[in-house]
Amino acid sequence: MKKVLLVTDVSFWEKCSGHRMRISALIAYLASHVQLTVVNTGPAPENIEQILSAEYSAEFHILEKKRYLDSNSYGRKLKAFLKNRHFDTLIIEYIHSSYFLNFLREDVKLILDAHDIISERTAQFKRFNYAGALYELPRETENEIFNVYDKIMVLCAPDYEQINTMIGPGKALLCPHPHQIHHHSISKEVKNIVFIASAYLPNKDGINFFINNCWPAISEKSAMQLSIYGTVAEGVVINNQKNISIKGFEPDINKIYEEADIVINPVRFGAGLKIKNVEALAYGRPLVTTPHGARGIEAGQDHAFLVANDAIGFINAIASLIESNELRTYLSHNAMTFIAENFNVNTCFEPLLEEINKNQ
Template sequence: MPRLLVIAYSFPQPDEASGELRFFTLLSLLASKHKVLFCALSENGTTQPRNQASAQLEQAGITLGEVGLPHVLRHFKPDIVWFEFYHQARSDYLGLLERYCPQARLMVDSVDVHFNRLETRARLTGKTEDAAAARQMKAQELTAYASADMVIAVSNDDRQLILQELPQMRVEVVPNIHTVPSFPDRGKRHHGELLFVGGFKHDPNIDAMLYFCQEILPRIITTHPQTRLKIIGSNVPQAIQALASEHVDVLGYVPVTAPHLQSAYISVAPLRYGGGMKGKVGEAMSYGLPVVTTSFGAEGFGLQPDEDLLIGNDAETFAAQVIALLDDTELHDRVARRGYDFIKQHYSVPAVEQLLDSAMQGLLHVPPRKIPLHRKLKLGIKGWYMRNIAWRFTQA
């Protein structure tokens, strides 16, 4: 059974955000076919304390790293190392891996292409500081990707973005993954109930709700005054709390979103910038809930606009698409069924598991990286020094 070392900043919390749910689900699938050791390492390299999220990993058959990375690598020789996000592929961690397990293949899970998200924000705001932040992020992110044997992207769009910058890089797509329940009965939905789900540590979600409540919702209420919006998501800032009104319920974090996905009539995702694949869109469609979003919200899925979901890239069009679903039950049912069938075919657990297995098998067949002779000598001298001399000073 191949040995897999996963390095992340924290233990995944699948009830907090779609990216966390994806990560946890992928780890659970990997644990059935790999010996998985999970290291949650803080910025200073120490292990994060156990919590409820770490217990969920153990229940999934995953071993937790209890000590720092040097000790782990002296006793666990991985075939593959999985970095969650580019910023975990740090130079100090890479140095330790080169020293203790040079045969290991390295993989970075991009989750989304961060510099693309910042570039789209800079285009929206026109601010020079946003453009500078995007350039800095791009340099850091591409450096991390270039250090790996493989990069995982969540969509083919993200894959192409990476290949444009790193044409020789091996990039595989392992997208968001959704458990798909039975298709629901529209009669159980509450007509006029709109739903937004998204964690508010993510700036695009804050912008989306401010934009929707200020520019889109008033247009809908003009013709449909009974319309109400539910806002669900963790880490709600004051600016979002302040949106609460007779037409807006700010629920914040809820442990289970399913009851709300089953009762809502329409899912809205008015994202004006961002990158990657939007879990809120896929989750809503997996529950047979028709979605109105923007081109950013639909990005990466391969969906057909006006068939699988509705698109509105300005306030007037977005409001009109919501109103059309409220007024036309035939349109509502058709979009709901098309989106549901699409997610079930392409992003259900069985569908994504095949892509994950293919990526892992492909990585195992990548030849180990060759370490230059001068690097081998340097690593050998450093190892000898640590074993025979440095320990004396720690004992003193």
């Protein structure tokens, strides 16, 4: 069995955002197929290693539990932990953690779980006047870092194609985020429109755009409620509009979808696959998103979910769902089928496992 080391600075055990859920799912899959060791920078709860080892059946190590360190200090701690250990494959979560490579042996297969193409995200943020809001990389620098790795994991087909264009064919691994199917009945009447998201800036922008430009027209015709879940709630501006309920973080995700009649994701920019959209479809909820939100799930458009190009498009799409139980039922069934066929765990992660099992 291959020995794999995964290094991350993400507190994936909290499971309160898409990227945490992604890393958690990846660890769960690898733990059942390889001899897995996960190193996290920390800080972290004192007993987290034991808790995670019991949950995932893998080895976990926190470099520093009580405080944040600089990159050199983390690197030295990782080097000390790895002394006299050998791994066949190293997976780095996110390109910003590539500094760890300076502290590792060279005779290991290197895989970057990129999640997003940062130069693409940088361009998207600038387009919507959010330049400098997150760390940025020019395309040339990102290419140089990509070329250090043997393979680059990405979550959606557009990024897969872009990586192969940027650094040559054969370097990218398409490994989307998997999700199990959860069946919920479709209510005859729409009472609750739901948005679930983290405090990531494009999520805040998207829901505030929807509240300002779509919700007045929707709420004027109906007494339904807009329920906003997740840490994104901290950045929501209601402006005295009616029938908006700020729910905040709800640990029981099943409860949220049980009560959701329609799910929206009005995200206008960003990068990568929108994991919250995969989740909504897996729960069989009628989804309305944007062209950007449909990135990586384009094949499901118009039969597994609806796409709105602008505010009027959102208003009309939601109106059509409110009026037609048949349409909601149709989308719900197709959504679960779409996820089962395209986003099951084997389809998503087998390309990675095949690469791990290849000889150097």
